[in-house]
Amino acid sequence: MAKYILKRVFYMFITLFLIATATFFLMKTLPGSPISSASKLNPTQLAAVEAKYGLDQPIPVQYGKYMANLAQGDLGNSYQFKGASVTDLILKRLGPSFLLGAQGLILGISIGILLGMIAALRQNTIWDYGSTFIAILGISIPSFVFASFLQYWIAVKWGVLPVALWNDGWKSSILPSIALAMGPLATGARFIRTEMIEVLSSDYITLAKSKGATGFEVAFKHAFRNALIPLVTVMGPLAAGLLTGSLVIEKIFAIPGIGEQFVKAIMVSDFSIIMGTTLFFSVFLVFVILLVDILYGIIDPRIRLSGGNS
Amino acid sequence: MTQNLEKLPADSFKRITIDSSQAEKISKPSLSFWQDAWLRIRKNKAAIVSMVILLLILIMALIGPYIGPHDAETQTITHSNLPPKVPGFEKLGILDGIGTLGGTEVDLYEMKKVDTYYWFGTDGLGRDMFARLWEGTQISLFIAFVAAAIDVLIGVLYGGISGYYGGRVDDIMQRIVEILYGIPNLVVVILMSLVMKPGITAIIIAITLTGWIGMSRIVRGQVLKYKNQEFVLAARTLGASNNRIIGKHLLPNILGVIIINTMFTIPGAIFFEAFLSFIGLGLQAPAASLGTLINDGYQLMQFQPHILLFPALVLSMLMIAFNLLGDGLRDALDPKMKD
Numbered sequence: 001m002a003k004y005i006l007k008r009v010f011y012m013f014i015t016l017f018l019i020a021t022a023t024f025f026l027m028k029t030l031p032g033s034p035i036s037s038a039s040k041l042n043p044t045q046l047a048a049v050e051a052k053y054g055l056d057q058p059i060p061v062q063y064g065k066y067m068a069n070l071a072q073g074d075l076g077n078s079y080q081f082k083g084a085s086v087t088d089l090i091l092k093r094l095g096p097s098f099l100l101g102a103q104g105l106i107l108g109i110s111i112g113i114l115l116g117m118i119a120a121l122r123q124n125t126i127w128d129y130g131s132t133f134i135a136i137l138g139i140s141i142p143s144f145v146f147a148s149f150l151q152y153w154i155a156v157k158w159g160v161l162p163v164a165l166w167n168d169g170w171k172s173s174i175l176p177s178i179a180l181a182m183g184p185l186a187t188g189a190r191f192i193r194t195e196m197i198e199v200l201s202s203d204y205i206t207l208a209k210s211k212g213a214t215g216f217e218v219a220f221k222h223a224f225r226n227a228l229i230p231l232v233t234v235m236g237p238l239a240a241g242l243l244t245g246s247l248v249i250e251k252i253f254a255i256p257g258i259g260e261q262f263v264k265a266i267m268v269s270d271f272s273i274i275m276g277t278t279l280f281f282s283v284f285l286v287f288v289i290l291l292v293d294i295l296y297g298i299i300d301p302r303i304r305l306s307g308g309n310s
Numbered sequence: 311m312t313q314n315l316e317k318l319p320a321d322s323f324k325r326i327t328i329d330s331s332q333a334e335k336i337s338k339p340s341l342s343f344w345q346d347a348w349l350r351i352r353k354n355k356a357a358i359v360s361m362v363i364l365l366l367i368l369i370m371a372l373i374g375p376y377i378g379p380h381d382a383e384t385q386t387i388t389h390s391n392l393p394p395k396v397p398g399f400e401k402l403g404i405l406d407g408i409g410t411l412g413g414t415e416v417d418l419y420e421m422k423k424v425d426t427y428y429w430f431g432t433d434g435l436g437r438d439m440f441a442r443l444w445e446g447t448q449i450s451l452f453i454a455f456v457a458a459a460i461d462v463l464i465g466v467l468y469g470g471i472s473g474y475y476g477g478r479v480d481d482i483m484q485r486i487v488e489i490l491y492g493i494p495n496l497v498v499v500i501l502m503s504l505v506m507k508p509g510i511t512a513i514i515i516a517i518t519l520t521g522w523i524g525m526s527r528i529v530r531g532q533v534l535k536y537k538n539q540e541f542v543l544a545a546r547t548l549g550a551s552n553n554r555i556i557g558k559h560l561l562p563n564i565l566g567v568i569i570i571n572t573m574f575t576i577p578g579a580i581f582f583e584a585f586l587s588f589i590g591l592g593l594q595a596p597a598a599s600l601g602t603l604i605n606d607g608y609q610l611m612q613f614q615p616h617i618l619l620f621p622a623l624v625l626s627m628l629m630i631a632f633n634l635l636g637d638g639l640r641d642a643l644d645p646k647m648k649d
Contacts, residue, residue: 086393136637248588
């Protein structure tokens with residue numbers, strides 16, 4: 001196990017190193033100078049400004065500095081906000097994004113599990129078809145389409161909840177969280193249904209039934225807990241999905257989170273924020289996937305993590 | 311048991327002999343793998359309906375821009391922001407060209423003195439939404455199909471070579487995949503679309519750059535599973551070349567898995583294109599794709615919901631249909647499910 005974790009951490013660092021390197025060189029190929037008023041300056045001034053930001057040094061030196069800063073968590077400075085540190089800008093906006101992500105995930109997963117269980121226990125009935133249909137909708141309909149309609153019907157037409165922004169306390173987070181929850185809901189429902197059906201046909205369930213356990217007991221005590229374990233494996237893709245969703249949903253609901261800042265940075269070509277956020281996303285996702293893999297081995301001792309196999 | 315034994319026909323008592331020459335006879339017509347799969351998918355109503363819907367959307371994407379009374383590019387500013395109006399439907403009270411203006415319902419066609427029909431209405435520049443919608447669908451589908459085709463090509467080649475040749479080749483190729491696999495898809499797509507000039511090519515490259523990895527892993531797993539089985543050994547013993555073994559023995563066996571995976575790659579590509587266009591990294595105006603149309607529609611949602619409605623509907627239908635068809639194909643082609 002320890003060897004496996006070490007190996008995975010090693011690969012994680014190689015991946016992150018590659019992403020950071022690629023990001024740096026991509027940034028260098030992008031058109032335009034990072035100094036916004038470069039054309040207005042005379043050569044001496046330009047040289048002075050370039051020297052201040054270390055842009056006069058050869059690329060390898062710049063690269064080394066950039067990597068050293070990264071290792072300390074410094075993502076560089078924003079061009080747009082008068083040289084504010086990108087790390088600070090991201091940290092400042094972490095709160096709303098985190099809240100939405102957590103609410104969406106918990107809401108989606110719990111309803112998804114419920115739907116999946118109902119579908120598995122009432123297989124091939126109207127309940128099953130209904131929840132399968134909801135799951136298909138959740139997987140298929142892009143979150144930004146769903147979010148637009150939520151916003152149009154519930155907020156604009158009915159006026160029940162705030163249309164957008166983040167100044168109505170918890171109420172502001174309801175619609176975006178629901179929009180984000182659709183993905184985890186669908187994945188959870190489909191996954192739990194398949195797992196439950198498989199578990200319900202196994203020998204120990206038959207044994208439990210023949211010993212006189214009630215349907216409720218069998219479903220919850222015996223089947224559900226074993227069906228739940230593999231759900232951990234989809235947490236990686238789910239995290240990626242939530243991140244993708246957060247970009248568009250924070251844009252739609254004008255939430256002051258990381259995603260909204262990112263989309264705005266794209267509009268005004270603030271490359272340092274774009275690159276910084278991209279790196280931040282990478283670290284987050286790579287970490288989640290690593291965590292999930294390790295967690296999976298700990299929760300379910302039947303799984304042999306020998307490594308090497310795909 | 312109270313039958314009159316006398317009345318039983320005499321041939322009931324004839325002795326039956328086992329004809330050993332008939333023992334191997336196949337009584338039912340033999341079905342190929344594909345006929346069998348077709349029989350099973352035919353029972354899956356959702357998959358069949360999806361197939362019909364996909365076919366309809368595909369046909370409309372091809373002919374849609376040309377069958378309406380207007381083309382997609384002409385901007386008629388005086389005809390801007392018109393709600394949908396379809397001949398025949400107007401008497402039913404729907405699609406009759408009545409929209410809200412300042413809170414009251416008015417016939418915008420009458421008000422703006424428009425005597426023609428815009429089936430799906432017009433956008434803010436007075437362009438016909440019907441033609442634009444199908445043109446956008448065409449571009450979205452084109453991106454999705456090309457991206458999926460490239461993913462399949464690279465994925466099958468890479469996974470096939472890695473799995474079939476094994477040994478050191480496999481080791482090196484898998485180490486590369488392991489590192490690439492760790493890079494989040496979202497990150498790659500965003501970085502690539504930033505660096506390249508926005509357009510169809512940029513989106514396709516961004517999607518395919520890491521898109522093939524999933525396919526290559528699946529194909530490699532399948533090749534590893536089949537390449538050591540007896541029928542391959544038999545073929546090899548009889549002197550079959552590598553090409554023949556791959557083409558005649560391995561490929562037909564893994565084709566099902568490839569098809570299933572492709573069916574899920576296509577909606578993935580459609581989604582990424584729409585996603586990129588929505589956050590401003592996709593196609594640039596005046597080009598239309600489902601993503602840009604939804605983005606345009608979203609800006610005007612509060613006043614002109616029809617501009618958002620139709621592209622969102624087509625995009626959702628495409629995604630649902632592809633996912634349902636993929637599910638159906640998985641059930642039909644997966645030999646484990648065979649009853």
